[in-house]
Amino acid sequence: VIEIEDVTRVYHLGDVDVHALRGVSLRVERGESIAIMGASGSGKSTLMNLIGCLDRPTSGTYRLAGKDVSRLSASELARVRGERIGFVFQNFNLLARTSAVENVELPLLYAGVGGHERRTRAIAALEQVGLGSRLDHTPNQLSGGQQQRVAIARALVSQPEIVLADEPTGNLDSRTSVEVMAMMQALVAKGITVVLVTHEPDIAQYAARVLTLKDGKVVSDTRHEPV
Amino acid sequence: VIEIEDVTRVYHLGDVDVHALRGVSLRVERGESIAIMGASGSGKSTLMNLIGCLDRPTSGTYRLAGKDVSRLSASELARVRGERIGFVFQNFNLLARTSAVENVELPLLYAGVGGHERRTRAIAALEQVGLGSRLDHTPNQLSGGQQQRVAIARALVSQPEIVLADEPTGNLDSRTSVEVMAMMQALVAKGITVVLVTHEPDIAQYAARVLTLKDGKVVSDTRHEPV
Numbered sequence: 001v002i003e004i005e006d007v008t009r010v011y012h013l014g015d016v017d018v019h020a021l022r023g024v025s026l027r028v029e030r031g032e033s034i035a036i037m038g039a040s041g042s043g044k045s046t047l048m049n050l051i052g053c054l055d056r057p058t059s060g061t062y063r064l065a066g067k068d069v070s071r072l073s074a075s076e077l078a079r080v081r082g083e084r085i086g087f088v089f090q091n092f093n094l095l096a097r098t099s100a101v102e103n104v105e106l107p108l109l110y111a112g113v114g115g116h117e118r119r120t121r122a123i124a125a126l127e128q129v130g131l132g133s134r135l136d137h138t139p140n141q142l143s144g145g146q147q148q149r150v151a152i153a154r155a156l157v158s159q160p161e162i163v164l165a166d167e168p169t170g171n172l173d174s175r176t177s178v179e180v181m182a183m184m185q186a187l188v189a190k191g192i193t194v195v196l197v198t199h200e201p202d203i204a205q206y207a208a209r210v211l212t213l214k215d216g217k218v219v220s221d222t223r224h225e226p227v
Numbered sequence: 228v229i230e231i232e233d234v235t236r237v238y239h240l241g242d243v244d245v246h247a248l249r250g251v252s253l254r255v256e257r258g259e260s261i262a263i264m265g266a267s268g269s270g271k272s273t274l275m276n277l278i279g280c281l282d283r284p285t286s287g288t289y290r291l292a293g294k295d296v297s298r299l300s301a302s303e304l305a306r307v308r309g310e311r312i313g314f315v316f317q318n319f320n321l322l323a324r325t326s327a328v329e330n331v332e333l334p335l336l337y338a339g340v341g342g343h344e345r346r347t348r349a350i351a352a353l354e355q356v357g358l359g360s361r362l363d364h365t366p367n368q369l370s371g372g373q374q375q376r377v378a379i380a381r382a383l384v385s386q387p388e389i390v391l392a393d394e395p396t397g398n399l400d401s402r403t404s405v406e407v408m409a410m411m412q413a414l415v416a417k418g419i420t421v422v423l424v425t426h427e428p429d430i431a432q433y434a435a436r437v438l439t440l441k442d443g444k445v446v447s448d449t450r451h452e453p454v
């Protein structure tokens with residue numbers, strides 16, 4: 001479902017060029033689970049943004065469910081993102097003056113889901129990550145790990161085909177992390193494709209495949225029995 | 228140097244009260260290293276904000292280096308924070324339109340350090356966390372772990388007596404985390420008091436003492452040989 005071929009991404013800063021991705025190729029089958037690891041600055045979030053159609057490669061091709069993403073218009077890209085992809089951002093990207101439940105309703109609002117169903121589904125998603133008693137808190141009234149869980153709930157509420165999670169347990173204690181990974185495994189069991197970036201080997205072991213990036217290149221791609 | 232006695236912190240949200248800390252007492256000697264662990268939402272960041280003089284308890288007392296913090300004026304508090312405490316925030320709190328090196332210079336600017344020395348020390352602090360090639364990048368031109376390292380450099384550049392680090396390795400790969408913890412250990416060896424919040428047992432083992440919070444209370448406080 002995800003076919004990335006020889007993709008590069010260069011950031012231009014004045015007279016300096018930062019080569020964040022230097023020729024990455026990746027094929028992910030529908031329903032696979034894959035963990036992306038690598039040192040800080042190795043290009044993991046840049047790759048996730050490309051997969052999530054939030055950014056375009058400098059060169060190379062990206063086909064999502066058979067369609068060449070570079071041929072899509074801005075509005076078609078937005079629709080693909082809204083309908084098919086759920087994204088947990090490394091820095092959460094929650095709306096600041098908006099409550100947890102309203103943040104989680106947002107993907108459903110864009111999908112045209114009615115008010116009553118939106119609220120019911122958003123509450124269920126927040127209860128699933130243990131935040132049933134924090135529905136009306138705004139992000140600055142939540143702990144770091146609670147904000148991260150709101151971001152997770154928001155990514156999952158529209159039941160997307162592909163979940164992209166960038167360091168989803170970075171601010172979570174071990175027990176809450178295990179609960180979140182159990183949710184991710186339940187998604188994989190339902191045929192959803194899950195790509196997660198993590199620096200923690202204990203979290204990576206939940207995926208059937210581990211890809212390691214170094215300086216913008218893939219240095220290993222191994223399969224194993226998931227935990 | 229840190230004496231917290233029976234401190235509570237209640238957040239009032241309309242008609243709901245959130246009891247984030249429910250009677251916490253803690254004595255930290257000068258030069259000690261202590262790790263604070265506990266589930267997401269257990270009160271760790273709230274406690275760190277109190278220790279760092281960024282917030283006041285609802286009840287209880289806090290003496291810092293012998294002085295009752297509640298007796299200090301707002302400007303005296305600000306001076307204590309600027310001169311004695313270095314804080315690594317869970318969400319980094321970097322200035323958005325400001326380069327890495329200017330973000331790290333900020334504590335020195337407040338301390339009245341001259342321009343040339345500020346720049347030299349800020350560059351050295353950034354090189355120490357491996358960001359010598361990222362001095363002029365603004366936060367949105369840095370990876371998550373790079374932003375975290377700028378926050379660490381900023382906390383250490385003024386050589387404070389007390390370092391408070393809230394999840395300083397949450398976005399760092401294992402090798403970079405080990406380098407950061409080696410820096411923290413070097414500070415302890417120089418007599419600096421280090422309090423760090425972490426959810427990772429591998430990181431907590433670098434401290435000589437581990438305090439665990441649960442629902443706003445201390446449930447264990449154990450000492451061991453640091454790694």
Ligand SMILES: Nc1ncnc2c1ncn2[C@@H]1O[C@H](COP(=O)(O)OP(=O)(O)OP(=O)(O)O)[C@@H](O)[C@H]1O
Binds near residue numbers: 240271273
């Ligand atoms: N400004 C606020 N208003 C209301 N409630 C708050 C506020 N800040 C924090 N809380 C609540 O206080 C509790 C403790 O928050 P705190 O940030 O100290 O937790 P934490 O232990 O640091 O969690 P984490 O590991 O997720 O960062 C949480 O349940 C949170 O929802």
Ligand SMILES: Nc1ncnc2c1ncn2[C@@H]1O[C@H](COP(=O)(O)OP(=O)(O)OP(=O)(O)O)[C@@H](O)[C@H]1O
Binds near residue numbers: 018038039367398400
């Ligand atoms: N907007 C930008 N402009 C310039 N350089 C950038 C920009 N965004 C990222 N970079 C650089 O590209 C490289 C890769 O960044 P990326 O965010 O993909 O790393 P990462 O693997 O996710 O790191 P981390 O584990 O720290 O989150 C980094 O060296 C970073 O400094």
Ligand SMILES: [Mg+2]
Binds near residue numbers: 044045370372
């Ligand atoms: Mg990243």
Ligand SMILES: [Mg+2]
Binds near residue numbers: 143144145272273
């Ligand atoms: Mg916290």
